[in-house]
Amino acid sequence: MSNHIHTNFVMTVFVVMLIFWVLTTVAGLLSLLIGLIFSDRRHSEQGCGKCGYLVKGLSGLNCPECGADLREVGIGKPGRSRRGFVVLGSVMIGLSFLFLIFIFILLAANA
Known part of the structure; x- marks a missing residue:
């Protein structure tokens, strides 16, 4: 058993x-x-390094979406x-x- x-x-x-x-x-x-x-699979356009907002054609150095300084956070592919x-x-x-x-x-x- x-x-x-x-x-x-x-x-x-x-x-x-x-x-x-x-x-x-x-x-x-x-x-x-x-x-x-x-x-x-990413977009070919450049975006904010913090939030990914597309920054092509911006006149300033701050992201209009999150306010980050693009010189500090960088610009990358979203x-x-x-x-x-x-x-x-x-x-x-x-x-x-x-x-x-x-x-x-x-x-x-x-x-």
């Missing part, structure tokens, strides 16, 4: 770890793809960076490899 309970517990842990592996792998790949595909998605995707894929290693250890211990 005790061996049967142990086998059921091991199979339950195996199924749960397999589900976590699939979820972390899919989430990691999606996050990585979002970060890589959309990372360079748009959002998707670097966080790349980092999150990489971490999730790394976590999925840890789950996969644990699954193989669990299978080897019960073979």
Whole structure:
């Protein structure tokens, strides 16, 4: 009876770890793809380094949107960076490899 309970517990842990592996792998790949595909979709016009307001053709050195001095905050391309998605995707894929290693250890211990 005790061996049967142990086998059921091991199979339950195996199924749960397999589900976590699939979820972390899919989430990691999606996050990585979002970060890589959309990372360079930015406008070609220059914007305020603080708020992103388009500053082309301004006569002054202050942003009319946020009031920042453009000499201090700089002028860059507007748009959002998707670097966080790349980092999150990489971490999730790394976590999925840890789950996969644990699954193989669990299978080897019960073979």
